[in-house]
Amino acid sequence: MKNFILIGAAGYIAPRHMKAIKDTGNNLIAAFDPYDGVGVMDSHFPQAHFFTEFERFDRHIEKIKRAGTKIDYVSICSPNYLHDSHIRYGLRIGADVICEKPLVLNPWNVDALIELEEEYNNNVHTILQLRHHEAILELKEKIDNGPADKIYDIDLTYITSRGNWYYTSWKGNEEKSGGIASNIGVHFFDMLQWIFGPMEDSTVDIKTKDTNSGTLRFKQAKVNWYLSINAENLPQKAKDQGLPTFRTLSIEGEEIEFSKGFTDLHTISYQKILNGEGYGLSDAKNSIEIVSKIRNQK
Numbered sequence: 001m002k003n004f005i006l007i008g009a010a011g012y013i014a015p016r017h018m019k020a021i022k023d024t025g026n027n028l029i030a031a032f033d034p035y036d037g038v039g040v041m042d043s044h045f046p047q048a049h050f051f052t053e054f055e056r057f058d059r060h061i062e063k064i065k066r067a068g069t070k071i072d073y074v075s076i077c078s079p080n081y082l083h084d085s086h087i088r089y090g091l092r093i094g095a096d097v098i099c100e101k102p103l104v105l106n107p108w109n110v111d112a113l114i115e116l117e118e119e120y121n122n123n124v125h126t127i128l129q130l131r132h133h134e135a136i137l138e139l140k141e142k143i144d145n146g147p148a149d150k151i152y153d154i155d156l157t158y159i160t161s162r163g164n165w166y167y168t169s170w171k172g173n174e175e176k177s178g179g180i181a182s183n184i185g186v187h188f189f190d191m192l193q194w195i196f197g198p199m200e201d202s203t204v205d206i207k208t209k210d211t212n213s214g215t216l217r218f219k220q221a222k223v224n225w226y227l228s229i230n231a232e233n234l235p236q237k238a239k240d241q242g243l244p245t246f247r248t249l250s251i252e253g254e255e256i257e258f259s260k261g262f263t264d265l266h267t268i269s270y271q272k273i274l275n276g277e278g279y280g281l282s283d284a285k286n287s288i289e290i291v292s293k294i295r296n297q298k
Contacts, residue, residue: 002274003070005061005085006031006278008077009038011052013100017075018044022272031070032057048231061093071095080174080183098125098273102186103284105178110285117281128287129265130191132272135258139251140195143220145277152196155221156188161231162246167209174295175294180212182291185227187276188249189216190287195268196221199290204297214294 004021008014009031018041021028028045029039034063036052039139051057062279065071074090076083090097091113103126104110114123129206130136162171170176177183191200196220202213211228231244238246249256 002072004028004073004075005071006075006077007033007179008079008100009033009041010035012078012283013046013075014038014077015040016266017077017098017100017270020267023264023267024274026073026274029064029071030057030060038204040270043201045186046084049161053168054213058089065093073098076100076144078103079282080178081169081170084113085122087113088116091116091124094120094122096123096125098127098270098278100127100180100286101190102182102288102291103183103281104288107285107289110281112255114117114281118167120230124281125273126280127266127269128187128190128194128279129285130258131279132192132265132268133258135256136191136195139256143195148220150220150287152221153253154192154221154249156192156223156225157246157248158184158188158226159228159234159238159246160184160232164227166253172209178273178291179295180210180227180229181294184229185212185225186287186291187251188225189290190284192221192223193218193286193290196223199293202290202293202297207298212294214292217269 010033011215028048030049076086199216206213210230213226216223
């Protein structure tokens, strides 16, 4: 049984991490978040200590370490712009780190963390859950076994409705979230470069506060992509069914269905990490470069 601590316990994605820690037979001993609405912890680790001030959280971790408790992993679910700092904290206290995507906002942050991994002799892992999705694994196998010189035509659309709260939160601040491409698109871009090879070119057609779109060229694909958090942009068939989210990925006109099967992907990711088969800094860098380029393009 490994000992975990969690930074960002009140966030949207934190319950999936708590579930993954529990489902893999490990223990959450302490958690931190400035917001105290963390009743979800009762369903997973009611005995875990909880702090709303980082200084007290840090003091508690130092105290239990000196008493002989080893911190094996730090799980990070904090806002995107704090990931880099919290990863560094995890390495400094002698733990491995599991961080939500996007791992960091800029590719040069990855380079610096690689140096710190070596300095502290601990590892940083990231959650790239689409790489564990059954439909995506089947697609990768198909492409790997297909003609190596073929360039595939791909259309990716992901619309997930967000209310006005989004623009007031850190997610609506590009300096903190990285913008829409980072916040809701990075896992799709990671999946595409993982299957179709490294990015070769990028153009941006639309860039507003609620919608981004453009074209990405990979070694084996040309991808027209469209990301939006504006419910008005949902296709009529989704509106008619009252659906708040619409996602579609089509290759050569054939749609790839992967809207289901997300429930246990974090648990699978944790199991892979614990078995020494997880994804690290170098695995995440290509997608960070893609979203960084999009963010800085006009």
